[in-house]
Amino acid sequence: MTITTWKDQLQTAIEPTLAEEIDLFENQLELKKQGKLTDQVFGETRLRRGAYGQRYDNGQRHDGIESRTLPFPSDGLTKGAETIWDAPGMQRIKIPYGGLNPEQLEVMAQLAEEYSDNILHITTRQDIQLHFIHLEDTPDLMRRLGAVGITTREACGNSVRNICGCPLAGVCRTEAFDITPYADAMTWFLMGHDDVQDFGRKFKIAFSGCEDEACGLVRFHDLGYVAKTKIVDGEVQRFFDVYVGGGLGTVPHQAKVLAEWVPEAEILPQAQAVARVFARLGEKKNRNRARLKFLIAKLGLEEFQRLVEEERKILPHDDRWTSYLQDVPEQTEVALKPPTFLNGAPLPKGFNDWYATNVYHQRQEGYTTITIKLPLGDISSDQAYALADIAREFVGESLRATVEQNLVLRWVSEKDLPAVFSALDRWGLADPGAEKVTDITSCPGTDTCKLGIASSRGLSAELRDRLIEKNGSLAPAIQDLKVKVSGCFNSCGQHHVADIGFFGNSRRRENRAVPHFQVVLGGKWKENGGAYGLAVGAVPSKNIPAVFDTITETYAADRNEEETFHDWIGRYGKKEVRNLIQPFMDVPTYAEKPEYFSDWGDPREFTMSDMGIGECAGEVVSLFEIEVARAEGEAFDALIDLDEGRFVEAEASAYKAMVLAARALIRNEYIDIGDDPDRIVSEFKTRFYDTEKFFDRFAKGKFGRYLLSRHANPPESIDEDIARRRIEEANLFIEAAHACDAKLAAEAGSGGIPNLLA
Amino acid sequence: MIPERIQIKLFINKAVSLADLVPVFHGWIQQNELDGLVLDVADYRHVPNGPGLLLMGHEGDYALDLADGRPGVTYKHKRDWPAEADTFATRLALAVNRARRAAELLNRDTGITVDPSRFEIKIPDRLNVPNTAGSFEVIQQELLNETQDVVGPIGAVLNVAGDDPRKALTIEVEMAPVVAI
Ligand code: SF4
Numbered sequence: 001m002t003i004t005t006w007k008d009q010l011q012t013a014i015e016p017t018l019a020e021e022i023d024l025f026e027n028q029l030e031l032k033k034q035g036k037l038t039d040q041v042f043g044e045t046r047l048r049r050g051a052y053g054q055r056y057d058n059g060q061r062h063d064g065i066e067s068r069t070l071p072f073p074s075d076g077l078t079k080g081a082e083t084i085w086d087a088p089g090m091q092r093i094k095i096p097y098g099g100l101n102p103e104q105l106e107v108m109a110q111l112a113e114e115y116s117d118n119i120l121h122i123t124t125r126q127d128i129q130l131h132f133i134h135l136e137d138t139p140d141l142m143r144r145l146g147a148v149g150i151t152t153r154e155a156c157g158n159s160v161r162n163i164c165g166c167p168l169a170g171v172c173r174t175e176a177f178d179i180t181p182y183a184d185a186m187t188w189f190l191m192g193h194d195d196v197q198d199f200g201r202k203f204k205i206a207f208s209g210c211e212d213e214a215c216g217l218v219r220f221h222d223l224g225y226v227a228k229t230k231i232v233d234g235e236v237q238r239f240f241d242v243y244v245g246g247g248l249g250t251v252p253h254q255a256k257v258l259a260e261w262v263p264e265a266e267i268l269p270q271a272q273a274v275a276r277v278f279a280r281l282g283e284k285k286n287r288n289r290a291r292l293k294f295l296i297a298k299l300g301l302e303e304f305q306r307l308v309e310e311e312r313k314i315l316p317h318d319d320r321w322t323s324y325l326q327d328v329p330e331q332t333e334v335a336l337k338p339p340t341f342l343n344g345a346p347l348p349k350g351f352n353d354w355y356a357t358n359v360y361h362q363r364q365e366g367y368t369t370i371t372i373k374l375p376l377g378d379i380s381s382d383q384a385y386a387l388a389d390i391a392r393e394f395v396g397e398s399l400r401a402t403v404e405q406n407l408v409l410r411w412v413s414e415k416d417l418p419a420v421f422s423a424l425d426r427w428g429l430a431d432p433g434a435e436k437v438t439d440i441t442s443c444p445g446t447d448t449c450k451l452g453i454a455s456s457r458g459l460s461a462e463l464r465d466r467l468i469e470k471n472g473s474l475a476p477a478i479q480d481l482k483v484k485v486s487g488c489f490n491s492c493g494q495h496h497v498a499d500i501g502f503f504g505n506s507r508r509r510e511n512r513a514v515p516h517f518q519v520v521l522g523g524k525w526k527e528n529g530g531a532y533g534l535a536v537g538a539v540p541s542k543n544i545p546a547v548f549d550t551i552t553e554t555y556a557a558d559r560n561e562e563e564t565f566h567d568w569i570g571r572y573g574k575k576e577v578r579n580l581i582q583p584f585m586d587v588p589t590y591a592e593k594p595e596y597f598s599d600w601g602d603p604r605e606f607t608m609s610d611m612g613i614g615e616c617a618g619e620v621v622s623l624f625e626i627e628v629a630r631a632e633g634e635a636f637d638a639l640i641d642l643d644e645g646r647f648v649e650a651e652a653s654a655y656k657a658m659v660l661a662a663r664a665l666i667r668n669e670y671i672d673i674g675d676d677p678d679r680i681v682s683e684f685k686t687r688f689y690d691t692e693k694f695f696d697r698f699a700k701g702k703f704g705r706y707l708l709s710r711h712a713n714p715p716e717s718i719d720e721d722i723a724r725r726r727i728e729e730a731n732l733f734i735e736a737a738h739a740c741d742a743k744l745a746a747e748a749g750s751g752g753i754p755n756l757l758a
Numbered sequence: 759m760i761p762e763r764i765q766i767k768l769f770i771n772k773a774v775s776l777a778d779l780v781p782v783f784h785g786w787i788q789q790n791e792l793d794g795l796v797l798d799v800a801d802y803r804h805v806p807n808g809p810g811l812l813l814m815g816h817e818g819d820y821a822l823d824l825a826d827g828r829p830g831v832t833y834k835h836k837r838d839w840p841a842e843a844d845t846f847a848t849r850l851a852l853a854v855n856r857a858r859r860a861a862e863l864l865n866r867d868t869g870i871t872v873d874p875s876r877f878e879i880k881i882p883d884r885l886n887v888p889n890t891a892g893s894f895e896v897i898q899q900e901l902l903n904e905t906q907d908v909v910g911p912i913g914a915v916l917n918v919a920g921d922d923p924r925k926a927l928t929i930e931v932e933m934a935p936v937v938a939i
Contacts (some may be wrong), residue, residue, distance in 0.1 A: 004885075005885070006885055009885065026920060055795060055798070056798065061797070061798065063784070063787050063788045064784055064788055065788050070797060071795060072793065072795065072816060073816070073838065086816060088816075098892055109924075110926075112882060113882045114882045114883065114884070114925060114926075115836075117800055117802075117812055117814060117819065118802075118806070118808065118809040118810055118825075119802060119805065119809060124785075131762070131800070132800070132814050132819075133836060194862070200827075213873050337916050375805065376804055378802060378804065378808070378824075380802070380805050380807070380808040380809060381806070382807065382808075382826070383806075383807075383808070383826055385922075385924055385925070427807075428805075428806025428807060429806075447800070447801070458927070460800075461801075461803070461804055464804070522762065601780065601801055602780075602784075602799075603780060603781040603784055615882075736924075747838035752840065
């Protein structure tokens with residue numbers, strides 16, 4: 001019999017349940033084509049198999065001259081709301097705790113070559129993504145992954161996403177113990193579990209081997225585990241501190257301790273109990289309030305803890321809670337080679353720089369873990385084949401993806417380092433500076449993400465090139481900084497926990513949109529993402545490199561010995577930092593510098609030319625711009641108050657900033673609105689919220705509600721957390737006011753709304 | 759053996775600045791210069807010897823590709839073949855013609871020329887055309903017997919992916935030298 005399909009060819013290679021699931025998914029594609037499934041049902045089905053949307057999949061793209069319809073042949077067929085069947089999408093591939101073997105890497109490289117663009121993209125949650133995938137290729141793609149033990153199940157959608165874990169687990173010098181078997185058990189226990197099918201939003205879990213390092217980043221996960229041990233009855237026993245309700249997103253939340261010293265045997269049933277409470281009581285209708293953090297904020301931590309404990313008591317017993325514990329070894333991986341040491345043999349050119357930054361000495365003497373620094377998290381198919389060969393030759397199975405969008409090779413015997421370096425170098429994989437300032441994390445941004453506002457990858461590439469050029473002359477303190485970029489407020493680039501973070505937004509000048517980045521300073525990567533930075537101002541995209549240099553050079557000159565960037569920002573003061581960036585915040589006119597009106601790496605004009613130049617063409621600064629500047633000033637005052645411990649004042653200023661931004665919008669329509677907050681909020685509600693003019697295309701009325709609910713329910717007491725959150729809300733409200741103003745201007749100008757603002 | 763995906767690469771002889779090509783590629787989309795539905799520019803300048811700069815499309819992708827350290831204009835056809843493209847030869851012809859069109863545009867807009875003495879065929883379709891000696895044999899015969907009117911007189915057909923079963927079948931075609939009469 002001639003084999004003509006992957007289904008036939010791989011039918012015995014895939015685990016039967018997974019094979020059935022993929023067959024079912026393929027059937028669902030067929031049913032959708034026949035019109036027997038709604039967009040909503042099919043959309044969620046597709047997402048739960050990791051098949052995500054991608055930019056322009058609504059069939060519209062602005063090509064720099066005008067917005068054009070992309071004439072896909074789909075003939076009206078869609079794969080979700082406003083998502084055209086034939087439009088390419090992104091396939092997310094779950095890689096639990098980032099662990100993968102050479103064979104799996106090779107298969108993904110093949111898939112990238114056949115169905116995508118020859119690139120494997122490592123995400124900030126240790127997944128691997130392929131872009132430009134046609135939906136009809138996904139069942140075969142999933143079968144080919146399934147044949148090497150990988151599933152895409154629940155990689156997207158309202159489900160338990162990829163479970164993150166330290167890439168150094170098992171080899172780390174500071175861990176309590178190797179979290180790998182626990183992350184693995186949690187992955188397979190929860191995947192497809194009945195109790196995780198009815199969430200209102202995604203649910204993210206992470207494991208860390210210790211409290212102090214970054215690694216698993218448990219503090220911004222819905223559910224996080226930090227390993228610890230203690231001696232009980234003369235024996236070392238394993239426990240976890242369990243955190244809940246963390247998250248980045250628009251307004252970041254630090255996770256809170258659900259329970260300390262949870263015995264290893266309890267983590268699966270406890271997670272199941274958390275899932276049940278979340279599924280039962282979590283928000284379902286309003287996506288913007290449906291993450292676990294909102295449920296905990298609503299119930300209060302104590303009540304949530306009580307509910308979880310109650311739920312735990314009534315869970316029917318499941319052997320899987322503990323059966324895996326019998327197989328948890330001291331060490332989960334076996335080295336391919338015996339431990340050896342560098343023996344003074346001549347070293348290849350470039351080795352020393354690489355050795356200084358990319359080599360980690362494992363706790364197992366004679367072994368190292370090396371980081372392969374991937375620019376923007378990308379590795380080509382050819383590089384992936386080569387890396388698979390190198391892994392086989394030197395370490396066997398041990399590869400992991402990291403949350404900093406790199407790959408690591410573990411268990412490299414020290415004596416092999418020069419040979420490994422040379423082998424990697426042949427393939428452009430021996431770039432030094434791993435996890436240093438040139439190793440910039442970036443989300444996909446406007447390259448492929450539907451929600452992207454500005455080009456995070458374009459900016460990251462630009463900063464990276466400039467930093468590499470002067471790396472030798474950079475002060476050591478600058479070399480150690482973490483830089484992270486997101487294309488919008490959704491924080492996929494994890495900018496909140498960077499020393500220097502950026503997230504994309506836009507501003508208007510002369511009726512044209514100008515790409516900007518909000519500058520976010522002083523986050524903490526250590527301590528599992530222990531503190532979030534705060535936004536200090538929005539700067540035109542093209543001025544970001546200059547702002548970066550100014551801030552870092554001031555830091556290098558002003559810091560005390562050993563002072564971290566986080567501590568320096570605290571000492572130097574946000575007001576002074578604001579003064580540093582202030583000269584870069586202005587946008588020149590289009591006639592002076594047209595390049596400010598396009599983004600990094602993308603020569604298309606950022607605005608749509610079909611917006612036209614309206615009657616205000618001669619007006620350099622609109623009324624809105626003048627008015628909203630007051631709101632921005634007030635939001636900044638709030639930051640200063642926060643900095644100086646005046647939390648009540650900070651909260652009040654943040655609220656006032658929202659009122660002023662609302663007023664700025666209203667004054668376009670109703671010049672005599674006055675200053676009374678009640679009147680402003682009421683007019684804002686009638687004119688902008690109820691009419692949905694203020695709504696973000698994806699976040700809907702979320703930003704507007706920040707003002708409405710603060711106005712209706714002023715907090716009874718204010719602590720640092722509340723003040724900080726209000727400031728975040730105020731900044732987002734102001735961003736939304738800018739977007740709303742630009743949208744209304746575009747509509748008034750020509751009836752067209754640019755993609756970026758729609 | 760009828761592949762679902764065929765990629766043609768026309769080598770260029772000199773180094774090229776991909777940064778300078780970004781606006782050129784956007785211009786081709788704006789002016790609708792290429793065959794097929796072209797969607798967007800994907801920029802992988804940062805990946806050493808990687809896919810370079812791509813024009814991602816619905817039926818096929820164009821690129822200034824840097825793989826193997828040998829820059830070249832590529833066109834990969836990947837879906838929705840026209841009904842008449844139902845043999846290896848007709849599919850190859852379509853892919854070659856589209857790659858040549860991209861090379862003409864590149865020459866028009868940048869002065870860059872392609873090497874007329876050789877080109878590469880890659881078949882990233884492991885289901886229908888795995889990288890085996892048998893596949894190479896069949897494709898070689900097809901090339902020699904069925905395609906010379908499209909690609910020109912062939913001098914030699916070389917298997918450049920070797921026998922690595924992970925890789926896509928990759929063939930370099932050397933054109934026959936033009937004999938002056
Ligand atoms: S941060 Fe925004 S632009 Fe970046 S991937 Fe997330 S949603 Fe997209």
